[in-house]
Amino acid sequence: MRYVIFSEDEITGLKERGLASVLLEISNDGSVLREVGLDSEGKVAYVYPGSKRYGKRGLFDNAIVEVLTGHGSLNSDKFNEKYNIGLNADNSGDV
Numbered sequence: 726m727r728y729v730i731f732s733e734d735e736i737t738g739l740k741e742r743g744l745a746s747v748l749l750e751i752s753n754d755g756s757v758l759r760e761v762g763l764d765s766e767g768k769v770a771y772v773y774p775g776s777k778r779y780g781k782r783g784l785f786d787n788a789i790v791e792v793l794t795g796h797g798s799l800n801s802d803k804f805n806e807k808y809n810i811g812l813n814a815d816n817s818g819d820v
Contacts, residue, residue: 726758727751728804736784744770747784748804757785761807772811 732746733739739747748761760773760783773783 726753726801728799728801730799742784748799748807749785750801750804750808757783759804759808760785761804761811763807769807769811769814772808775812 727750729749729751730746731749733744736747739745742762743764744762745765745767746763748763749757750759752758760771761769762771762784764770773786
């Protein structure tokens, strides 16, 4: 697995969706498995899968990604921390 962060600099249109960055969990074959969208304050705006905000698809649903950009990587613990915050908030109706 690989965990990367993409910001508005790498993904056009994030700001229009209320996002400042997206954290991705990417499998070895390049499939995006999970996503965490963060707002401009660094708060979790959505998680996929699991978020009701964006419906049944994520921004990278069914995408194969070859990571050539992204401003850094993060470890699985940090990704899971943010993902679980969003998942728990979504289940409570806060996301």
